[in-house]
Amino acid sequence: MQRRDRGIAQSLGLPLTKRVKESRVLLVGAGGIGCEVLKNLVCSGFGSLPQYYGGEIASEISDMRRPEIVVVDMDTIDLSNLNRQFLFRKQHIKKYKALVAKETASQFNPSVNIDAQSGNIFDDKYDVAFFEGFDLVFNALDNLAARRHVNKMCLAADVPLIESGTTGFNGQVQAIKKGVTECYDCNPKPAQKSFPICTIRSTPSQPIHCIVWAKSYLFPELFGTSEEDSADVTVTEVDNVEEVAKLRIEAEALKTIRGLMGKSEFAQAVFDKVFRDDIERLRGMEEMWLSRRKPEVLCFEQFAPSMDKSEDVVERGRALAMKDQAIWSLAENLAVFSSAVDALSNRTLASPGTPLEFDKDDKDTLDFVASAANLRSHVFGIPLNSEWEIKQMAGNIIPAIATSNALTASLSVLEAFKIMRGASFEQKGVSKLTISHVAPTHNYMVTNGKEGFMLGGSKMVFLNSRSTERMITTQNLVPPQPDCAVCSPVYAKLRIPSNSSATLQDLVTLLQEKLGYEDFSIQADVGIIYDPDLEDNLEKGMIPAGYIKAGNGFLTVVDEGDEGRVDLVLSTSFTPNTTEADPESGLQLMPEEISLPSKHKSVAESNGQAMTTTEATGDASKVAAHFNAKRKRDAEEEVVGAKKRAKADEEVMVVEDDGAILLDD
Ligand SMILES: Nc1ncnc2c1ncn2[C@@H]1O[C@H](COP(=O)(O)OP(=O)(O)OP(=O)(O)O)[C@@H](O)[C@H]1O
Numbered sequence: 001m002q003r004r005d006r007g008i009a010q011s012l013g014l015p016l017t018k019r020v021k022e023s024r025v026l027l028v029g030a031g032g033i034g035c036e037v038l039k040n041l042v043c044s045g046f047g048s049l050p051q052y053y054g055g056e057i058a059s060e061i062s063d064m065r066r067p068e069i070v071v072v073d074m075d076t077i078d079l080s081n082l083n084r085q086f087l088f089r090k091q092h093i094k095k096y097k098a099l100v101a102k103e104t105a106s107q108f109n110p111s112v113n114i115d116a117q118s119g120n121i122f123d124d125k126y127d128v129a130f131f132e133g134f135d136l137v138f139n140a141l142d143n144l145a146a147r148r149h150v151n152k153m154c155l156a157a158d159v160p161l162i163e164s165g166t167t168g169f170n171g172q173v174q175a176i177k178k179g180v181t182e183c184y185d186c187n188p189k190p191a192q193k194s195f196p197i198c199t200i201r202s203t204p205s206q207p208i209h210c211i212v213w214a215k216s217y218l219f220p221e222l223f224g225t226s227e228e229d230s231a232d233v234t235v236t237e238v239d240n241v242e243e244v245a246k247l248r249i250e251a252e253a254l255k256t257i258r259g260l261m262g263k264s265e266f267a268q269a270v271f272d273k274v275f276r277d278d279i280e281r282l283r284g285m286e287e288m289w290l291s292r293r294k295p296e297v298l299c300f301e302q303f304a305p306s307m308d309k310s311e312d313v314v315e316r317g318r319a320l321a322m323k324d325q326a327i328w329s330l331a332e333n334l335a336v337f338s339s340a341v342d343a344l345s346n347r348t349l350a351s352p353g354t355p356l357e358f359d360k361d362d363k364d365t366l367d368f369v370a371s372a373a374n375l376r377s378h379v380f381g382i383p384l385n386s387e388w389e390i391k392q393m394a395g396n397i398i399p400a401i402a403t404s405n406a407l408t409a410s411l412s413v414l415e416a417f418k419i420m421r422g423a424s425f426e427q428k429g430v431s432k433l434t435i436s437h438v439a440p441t442h443n444y445m446v447t448n449g450k451e452g453f454m455l456g457g458s459k460m461v462f463l464n465s466r467s468t469e470r471m472i473t474t475q476n477l478v479p480p481q482p483d484c485a486v487c488s489p490v491y492a493k494l495r496i497p498s499n500s501s502a503t504l505q506d507l508v509t510l511l512q513e514k515l516g517y518e519d520f521s522i523q524a525d526v527g528i529i530y531d532p533d534l535e536d537n538l539e540k541g542m543i544p545a546g547y548i549k550a551g552n553g554f555l556t557v558v559d560e561g562d563e564g565r566v567d568l569v570l571s572t573s574f575t576p577n578t579t580e581a582d583p584e585s586g587l588q589l590m591p592e593e594i595s596l597p598s599k600h601k602s603v604a605e606s607n608g609q610a611m612t613t614t615e616a617t618g619d620a621s622k623v624a625a626h627f628n629a630k631r632k633r634d635a636e637e638e639v640v641g642a643k644k645r646a647k648a649d650e651e652v653m654v655v656e657d658d659g660a661i662l663l664d665d
Pocket residue numbers: 028029030031032033034072073074075076080081097119120121122140141142143146400
C-alpha cells in the first residue's frame with residue numbers, strides 16, 4: 001500500500017476510501033473556495049487509482065471506471081486573487097484558473113487524474129448527460145445565476161450537490177439531493193439591491209448612490225452600453241415620470257458629447273455637462289430642494305489655475321491614483337478623473353465597437369468611477385471616500401477571508417464523506433426512502449417532522465469564524481418545499497434525432513398518449529408554446545422553431561387539468577441523425593414510464609413518489625447509480641476484507657465498520 005493511500009485509509013476507513021477512489025466528482029468554480037476544495041479532494045484520495053487494493057483485486061481495478069476530478073471555471077487569474085487562492089502565484093496571472101489549479105494541485109498527488117476545463121458552466125456541452133457522469137458535484141461559485149443553474153442540472157441528472165458559499169467571516173455548506181432535501185431554490189434568495197432612478201440621477205444622499213451613478217450611468221453612457229440594461233437602477237413608482245423623461249434627454253446629450261472622444265476638450269466637456277449643466281438644471285427644480293440641500297455647481301475652469309497644461313493633469317492624476325487609501329481633495333479627484341477619461345478614451349478608440357465594462361479589478365475603470373463618484377458626492381454635500389472604500393462598494397464586495405474559505409471547503413468535503421459513507425440514521429417521521437444513488441447498501445430515512453432529517457448524517461453547516469460561542473453550527477436538512485418550482489417537478493428526458501422533422505403536434509400527441517395528459521401547457525425557453533387556447537404553433541418543427549435545443553434546453557409540461565399532477569420538466573438532447581430518408585418524429589421519452597404524482601399529496605408522499613418516479617423503470621438498481629456500477633462486493637464483504645487486510649498489515653486496526661478505521665502507526 002502506498003504511504004499516501006495508507007494515511008487516507010487510516011483516516012477514512014477502507015469502505016469509504018474505496019468509494020472515494022472509485023468516484024467521479026465535478027467541481028464548479030476554482031476561486032476562493034474551489035481552490036481549497038480541490039486541494040482537499042486531491043489530498044483525501046479523490047481522483048486517483050486505488051493503490052491499496054494490491055495485486056489481490058488488480059483485475060477489478062483495470063475494469064473500473066477511471067476516477068476523476070473534473071474542474072470547470074471560466075475565469076482567468078487576477079492579481080487580487082492571490083491573497084487567498086493559494087494554488088495560484090504571480091506568474092499565473094492572466095492564465096485560466098482551472099488549468100493552473102490542476103497544475104498546482106496535481107503536485108500534491110502526481111497520480112491524480114484531474115480534467116481541467118476552462119468554460120462557462122452554462123455552455124451547451126455541460127448538459128444533463130454531462131452531469132449524470134458524476135457521483136457528486138461541488139459548487140464553489142460566486143454568483144446566484146450559476147448556483148441556481150447547477151442546482152437545476154443536478155436535480156435533472158439526479159446527482160447530489162454540495163453547495164457552499166462564504167461572506168466575510170461566515171460560511172455555509174448545504175447538501176442537496178433530489179426528492180430528499182431542500183434544493184438551492186426552495187427558499188427565495190434576496191434580489192440584488194436596486195435603487196430608484198431618481199435617487200441615483202437627481203437626489204443622491206449616500207456615497208453608494210453616487211457610486212452607482214458613476215458605475216451604472218456615466219461610465220456605460222461614455223464607454224460602454226447604455227444604462228437601459230443596468231440592474232442597479234430601475235424606474236419605480238416613487239420616481240417622478242416627468243423627471244424620468246428629462247433624464248432620458250440628459251442621457252441623449254451625453255451621447256453627443258461622446259463624439260468628442262479623443263479630442264483634448266473631451267474630459268472638460270463631460271465634466272461641465274455632468275457637474276455643471278445637469279446640476280444647474282436640477283437646481284432649477286425648486287420643489288426638489290424644499291427639504292434637501294441644493295446641489296453645488298462645479299466648473300472645470302475653476303480648477304484652471306492649478307493646471308495650465310492638460311498633459312500635466314493626466315500625469316498628476318495617474319500618480320494620485322496610486323494612493324488608493326487616501327481621500328483625494330476635489331482638485332485631486334478632478335486630476336484622476338481627467339487621467340481616467342484619457343486612458344479609457346484611448347482604449348475605446350483603439351478597439352471601436354467593443355464597449356468597456358466596469359470591473360473593480362480594472363484600474364482605469366475604477367479610477368473613473370471613484371473620481372466621478374467623489375466629485376458628485378461633493379456636489380451633493382455627501383462625504384468623499386478613498387478609492388479603496390469605493391472599490392468595496394462598487395464591487396459589492398464583502399472582503400473574502402482566506403480562513404473562511406478554507407474552513408468552508410473542508411466542511412464541504414466532510415459533507416461529501418458523509419454522503420458517500422451513507423450511514424443510516426434514526427427515523428423521526430413518516431416516510432422511508434432508499435437513496436441508492438449514493439450508498440447502495442444503506443437505507444435512508446426521511447422525516448417530514450419539524451426536526452428535519454439527515455442525509456447520511458449530513459447537515460446544513462454554518463460557519464462563523466468570528467463567533468465567540470460556537471464557530472460551527474449545524475441544522476438538520478429539511479425535505480423539499482412541496483411548491484418549489486425547481487425541485488417539485490418530476491425530471492425526465494426528451495431525446496430527438498438532430499435531423500428530426502418532429503412538430504410540436506408530435507410532442508403533444510406523445511404526451512397525451514404516453515402520459516395521459518389532457519389539459520396542459522408546455523413552456524420552452526422562448527415562453528409558453530402550447531396551452532389549450534394556444535394551438536398556433538402545433539405545425540412548427542420543434543428544432544427549427546427553437547423549442548428543442550441541444551445542451552441545456554428544458555421544456556416544462558404543466559398539467560392544467562383537475563387532477564393537477566406535478567409539473568414535468570423534460571431536459572432535451574439530440575441523438576445522432578436517423579439514416580432514414582424521411583425520419584419519423586423520433587421523439588423519445590426517458591424513462592419510458594413516468595409516474596406523475598398529484599400536486600396535493602403530502603410532502604413525504606410526493607417526495608417518495610418523486611423518488612419512485614426517477615426509478616420508474618421499476619428497476620431500482622438502475623438508479624442505484626454509477627456509484628455502485630463497478631462495485632463488486634457489498635459493504636459487509638468490504639469490511640471482512642478490510643479486517644483481513646488489516647490483520648495482514650499489523651499497523652492497521654479496524655475499530656468500526658462504517659468508515660472509522662483507526663490506526664496505530
Ligand atoms: N458560470 C460559471 N461557469 C464557470 N465558472 C464560474 C461561473 N461563474 C463563476 N465562476 C467561477 O467561480 C469562481 C468563484 O470564485 P470566487 O468567489 O473566489 O470569486 P473570484 O472571482 O475568484 O474572486 P472575487 O470575485 O472575490 O474577486 C470564480 O473563479 C469564477 O470564475
